[in-house]
Amino acid sequence: MTVRKKLFVLDTNVILHDGSCIDQFDEHDIVIPITVIEELDRFKKGKDTINVNAREFLRALDTLTGDHIFNGGIRIGPGKGKISICLERPFHEKLKSNFAGDKKDHHILNAAYHIAMTKNFEQVVLVTKDVNLRMKAKSIGLQAENYRSDHVKDVADLYKGRSVVNDIPESVIDRLYASPFEIDVKSLEIAGDLQANQFLILRNGSRSALGMFNPARQTIQRVDNRTAFGVRPRNAEQTFALNALLNREIPLITMTGKAGTGKTLLALAAALENKRYYRQILVARPVVPLSNKDLGFLPGDINSKLDPYMQPLFDNLSVIQSQFAPGNSQSKRIRELLDEEKIVITPLSYIRGRSIVRVFFIVDEAQNLTPHEVKTIITRAGEGTKIVFTGDVFQIDHPYLDSQSNGLSYLIEKMKGQPLYTHINLEKGERSELSELATRLL
Numbered sequence: 001m002t003v004r005k006k007l008f009v010l011d012t013n014v015i016l017h018d019g020s021c022i023d024q025f026d027e028h029d030i031v032i033p034i035t036v037i038e039e040l041d042r043f044k045k046g047k048d049t050i051n052v053n054a055r056e057f058l059r060a061l062d063t064l065t066g067d068h069i070f071n072g073g074i075r076i077g078p079g080k081g082k083i084s085i086c087l088e089r090p091f092h093e094k095l096k097s098n099f100a101g102d103k104k105d106h107h108i109l110n111a112a113y114h115i116a117m118t119k120n121f122e123q124v125v126l127v128t129k130d131v132n133l134r135m136k137a138k139s140i141g142l143q144a145e146n147y148r149s150d151h152v153k154d155v156a157d158l159y160k161g162r163s164v165v166n167d168i169p170e171s172v173i174d175r176l177y178a179s180p181f182e183i184d185v186k187s188l189e190i191a192g193d194l195q196a197n198q199f200l201i202l203r204n205g206s207r208s209a210l211g212m213f214n215p216a217r218q219t220i221q222r223v224d225n226r227t228a229f230g231v232r233p234r235n236a237e238q239t240f241a242l243n244a245l246l247n248r249e250i251p252l253i254t255m256t257g258k259a260g261t262g263k264t265l266l267a268l269a270a271a272l273e274n275k276r277y278y279r280q281i282l283v284a285r286p287v288v289p290l291s292n293k294d295l296g297f298l299p300g301d302i303n304s305k306l307d308p309y310m311q312p313l314f315d316n317l318s319v320i321q322s323q324f325a326p327g328n329s330q331s332k333r334i335r336e337l338l339d340e341e342k343i344v345i346t347p348l349s350y351i352r353g354r355s356i357v358r359v360f361f362i363v364d365e366a367q368n369l370t371p372h373e374v375k376t377i378i379t380r381a382g383e384g385t386k387i388v389f390t391g392d393v394f395q396i397d398h399p400y401l402d403s404q405s406n407g408l409s410y411l412i413e414k415m416k417g418q419p420l421y422t423h424i425n426l427e428k429g430e431r432s433e434l435s436e437l438a439t440r441l442l
Contacts, residue, residue, distance in 0.1 A: 005081070007031060007119060009112040011128035012039040012104075013400050014147045017370055019056030022076055022083055024149040029073060029081040032061075033111035034088055035104050048349060049373045089114045094140055105133050109142075116142055129400035150371040151404040152413040155393060158256075159416040161423035162199040162240055165190055168209075173202060176209045181222040185213065188220065197250060197422035199223065199240040210236055212243065215419050230323030230330065231269035237426045238262055244422045245270030245388065248277060252378065254366075254412050255390045257426030260435045263390040264364050265316045271360040272320065272334065278360045278384070281337070283313050284348040285364040286373075286398075313345045313364060348377075357382030366408040367391035368398045374407035 007029045014021055015036065022030055043054035064074045064083060073082030091101055091110050099106040109126070116124040125143040128134055137144035152158060168188070175183050185194065194200075196215035201208060210223040223243045225233055233239040237257075244253050245267060255263045271281045317334060324331040337343040348363065363369075363377060366389040374389070381387055391408045403409060415421040429436040 004123070005029070007115065007124050009033065009086075009108070009115060009124065009126045010036065011108055011126065011130060011133065012036045013129045014127050015040060015057045016043060016050040016053050017129055017147060017400060018149065018372060019053030020060070021147065021149070022057070022060060023080075025081060027079060027081050030076070030083040031073075031086050031111075031115060032083065033086050033108045035107040035111065037085065039104055049370065049376065053372070086111050086115065092117070098139075099136065105130065105136075109133065109136055109140075112137065113140060113142055129405075146405070148405070150410050152409045153404075155403040155409055158393070158409060158425075159195070159412055159423055160425040162201065162237070162425070164201045164203065166203050168202040168204045170204050170207065173204055173207055173209045176202070176211060176220070176222045182214070182217070182219040185218050185220055195417045196419045197244070199243075199422075199424060201236055210239060212240070212422075228266070228269040228273035229320055231265065231320060233266070234262070234430045235428050237424060237428060238266060238430070241266050241424045241426065242270060244424060246274060248274070248386070250420065250422050251381070251386050252415065252418075252421040253386070253388045254408060254415070254421075254423045255388065255426060256393055256408065256412070256423075258392055258429060259395070260429040260432075261426035262430050263426060264313065264362070265319060267362045267388045267390055268313075268316050269320055271362065272337075274360065275337070275342070277358075278386070279358045280341075281343045281360045281362070282351065282354075282356070283343070283345045283362045283364065284351055285310070285313065286348045286366075286368045310345055310347070317343075317345075355382065356380050356385050358384035359386075361385060361387045363387065363389045365391050365397075366411075367393050367396055367406045368401065369407035370398075370401065371405075371407045371410040374411050378411075 005028055008025055009031045010021065018024070040054045040058060043051050044058065045051060061083070064076065068074050069083070069085050070087065073084030075081075076083050088107065089111060092113050095106065095110050095113060099109065101107075112124065112126040121141060121143070125145055126133070126137045127145055127147050129147055134144040134146070165188070172183060172188065194213040196213065198213045200211045200213065200220060202211055202220075211220040212223050214221050223239060225239050226242055226246065228242055228246060233242050241255055244250055255267065257263055268283065271278070275281065321331045321334050334343070361381070366374065368391070378387060389408055389411060393403045393406060393409045396402055396406060398406070412423050416423065
């Protein structure tokens with residue numbers, strides 16, 4: 001069956017999300033409204049991901065630029081469609097009465113509408129990550145889609161990192177509790193393939209054992225309930241998480257779960273427990289303003305502006321300190337590590353240019369990162385570094401990301417099965433009974 005060729009009109013936010021987006025449309029044609037080029041000019045300078053993406057796209061476009069870029073378009077590459085730039089057109093009468101002409105989004109919408117008027121409306125698609133612009137496009141009969149090249153298929157089926165295996169022979173459970181605390185995976189009849197470092201709850205009636213699949217040894221190894229810097233797991237999921245966090249043979253970990261499941265607390269406790277193996281504990285989170293209140297609109301200097309975003313991380317450190325008496329050496333040690341900058345809590349954008357070697361690196365609220373930003377962080381990891389991404393893929397604050405397109409979901413989908421990686425989804429809230437009740441009912 002022949003695929004009907006389409007023409008995609010790209011919004012600025014698509015390019016800022018993925019600087020290589022022009023390579024993602026196969027044989028279909030791409031049109032860039034001149035308004036998008038003007039907007040990209042504002043993003044050329046800077047070190048943030050959106051600035052890098054803007055420069056990458058403009059450089060790629062420059063290599064293709066010729067007389068035909070404004071007249072018919074230029075072929076992107078072998079087997080690819082053409083790309084062209086659409087100049088400004090007078091506002092169409094259908095748009096003029098409904099959409100103000102002083103908004104850049106409406107100029108992009110107008111360009112897409114004029115193109116659709118000269119071609120088949122069924123073949124022209126406006127691609128934007130702005131849900132409002134998509135609704136406006138549909139209101140005038142124009143097709144509009146989200147940019148989905150890096151979406152996971154179905155977040156409901158996202159890898160959980162653990163599974164329950166019932167009807168395990170008692171002899172198998174006995175062997176797990178006896179030295180050497182592991183069994184050959186071939187001795188178990190487990191439906192489906194096991195992923196590398198996947199966690200298992202093995203059950204026989206009221207008896208059970210916790211295990212992890214070791215891909216190198218092809219064995220199920222027992223997972224014990226361990227304590228890290230005074231923090232003890234309260235359920236099987238937390239036991240799995242702490243096991244992975246303390247395992248120096250697994251340098252990349254993702255932890256997902258709703259608020260109160262202990263993701264950040266466990267990661268910090270494990271980092272402190274294993275501090276001797278790392279020269280620094282680095283804890284960072286992306287700064288995503290809520291309710292459209294940009295940092296520039298908040299009062300105070302940069303530190304006072306950032307404090308509200310970083311405070312939850314300090315709160316978790318305080319919880320760990322509270323496990324010990326005020327004069328206890330462990331409690332004092334946390335204060336000393338902060339003073340000596342052996343523990344650094346910082347906005348994620350502030351780590352650019354830093355050397356990430358022998359660092360226990362915790363990236364909190366990772367669901368607010370793009371796939372490209374996640375890739376950039378991981379590719380900066382040096383020898384002896386452990387990276388932990390934590391977040392809730394259903395709690396997105398970023399205006400152009402959702403549960404399927406955020407970097408954390410993307411990372412889980414792409415990395416599952418890799419021997420250097422493990423994932424665990426925490427479901428049971430442990431903050432308080434009241435918190436758990438509110439999460440379920442409100």
